[in-house]
Amino acid sequence: MRQKMLLLISVMIVLSMFMAACGNSGSEKPATTGDPAPTAQEPEKKEETKAPEGKKSVEIFSWWTGAGEEAGLLGLIDLFNQKHPDIEVINAAVAGGAGTNAKAVLASRMQGGDPPGTFQVHGGAELNTGWVAAGKMEGLNDLFESEGWMDKFPKDLIDMVSDGGTIYSVPVNIHRGNVIFYNKKIFDDNGLTPPTSFEEFVTVADALKAKGITPLALGDKEPWTATMVFENVLLGVLGPEDYKKLFTGEIAFDDAKVKDSLEKTKKMFSYINDDHAARNWQDASQLVANGQAAMNIMGDWAKGYFTTDLKLQPNVDFGWIATPNTANSFMVITDTFGLPKGVKDPDTVKEWLKVLGSVEGQDVFNPLKGSIPARVDADASKYDVYGQSTIEDFKKSSLAASLAHGSAASEGFLTQANQVMTIFVTNGDVEQAAKSLRDAQVSSGMAQ
Numbered sequence: 001m002r003q004k005m006l007l008l009i010s011v012m013i014v015l016s017m018f019m020a021a022c023g024n025s026g027s028e029k030p031a032t033t034g035d036p037a038p039t040a041q042e043p044e045k046k047e048e049t050k051a052p053e054g055k056k057s058v059e060i061f062s063w064w065t066g067a068g069e070e071a072g073l074l075g076l077i078d079l080f081n082q083k084h085p086d087i088e089v090i091n092a093a094v095a096g097g098a099g100t101n102a103k104a105v106l107a108s109r110m111q112g113g114d115p116p117g118t119f120q121v122h123g124g125a126e127l128n129t130g131w132v133a134a135g136k137m138e139g140l141n142d143l144f145e146s147e148g149w150m151d152k153f154p155k156d157l158i159d160m161v162s163d164g165g166t167i168y169s170v171p172v173n174i175h176r177g178n179v180i181f182y183n184k185k186i187f188d189d190n191g192l193t194p195p196t197s198f199e200e201f202v203t204v205a206d207a208l209k210a211k212g213i214t215p216l217a218l219g220d221k222e223p224w225t226a227t228m229v230f231e232n233v234l235l236g237v238l239g240p241e242d243y244k245k246l247f248t249g250e251i252a253f254d255d256a257k258v259k260d261s262l263e264k265t266k267k268m269f270s271y272i273n274d275d276h277a278a279r280n281w282q283d284a285s286q287l288v289a290n291g292q293a294a295m296n297i298m299g300d301w302a303k304g305y306f307t308t309d310l311k312l313q314p315n316v317d318f319g320w321i322a323t324p325n326t327a328n329s330f331m332v333i334t335d336t337f338g339l340p341k342g343v344k345d346p347d348t349v350k351e352w353l354k355v356l357g358s359v360e361g362q363d364v365f366n367p368l369k370g371s372i373p374a375r376v377d378a379d380a381s382k383y384d385v386y387g388q389s390t391i392e393d394f395k396k397s398s399l400a401a402s403l404a405h406g407s408a409a410s411e412g413f414l415t416q417a418n419q420v421m422t423i424f425v426t427n428g429d430v431e432q433a434a435k436s437l438r439d440a441q442v443s444s445g446m447a448q
């Protein structure tokens, strides 16, 4: 019922989204200066090429356009074209970080009985309480069996894309969400050590501020980036076990530990760039790349942006460290693709899924995207020092599901949490934020 209402609301907002998406053909690349690029955040519906009459085609729906986002997808499409010259790939990507615009377009298409061949969806709640619960997805156990995949993906990841024993999508990657990327030169020149705790963060940030350097870059033109800072603070304060309990309702969102997390988040927000609301995530990461800010809390698609697009060297131009108190935890964001019910040619879609689930496919996609492979048997030598250390971290960390990227809670709760964070960045009202989050926890059915 909740899902139906959500879909209905999505359909209502989608028309305006869709018109905005169609009406803008500006470049997605941020400017090379530190100024926010005026067109970088605008929604953009990519040109869709129609397959010639009679030729098979597969339509791939995602939000991977522009800097830091699309190189991996294009690499995967190239590989697919080599293997299947007879199948046309239709790249139906809709710009907007974390699916800000794409999710609404997708909802409208799914509701209207016009599903794309396959679409980007996060493992966890976004898939399971969303499209699976709505009865819109085909099971893929046969594909996993026939491709020999059952023991090639970590069990935790298979669980994130399964419901009641049925597997519903194929993970292409694992992104880590609890990372501080920092400008190495700024830290070295100022004799600073990257912070591991909240106390150290404040000490380092104060030292940077005293030197006139912006300590923390934020680009919350799309509010999910602020939600990411908050979820990482929650993880650091509560630890991975209690963090999970927020989403099972065992811990209330107005609990003292949540309020403490909000206080700490507020403190961190006191160190951000003034123009944060005008920037998207690339524009904020760029401040660190350019030496205009020292740190950025972002998923490691920022690492893909640094190395693939900006040609920066890991451990030379930029460094990384887990967000305060989360060194032993891994905030998981897995991008997956499934098979919607009612597509014209499911076998062709499965050919695409086979390529993105193969070792070869994962090792083409992930080094460009900044993520690590979802498969346990990928070739680690294809990854740089960041990728290799993240592959190791994943094996020994406690896993946590990202709220900001739809894995921890329903889309309904996430929408409200993003609204709360938008207000909180500006007014810093801890009591109000905790109350609104608790209300959302109750109204979205997540409270016990």
Ligand code: GAL
Residues within 6 Å of the ligand: 063, 064, 069, 096, 097, 098, 099, 175, 299, 301, 333, 334, 335, 405
């Ligand atoms: C996430 C997605 C990543 C990356 C990021 C920024 O939701 O999982 O692959 O695209 O958004 O748009």
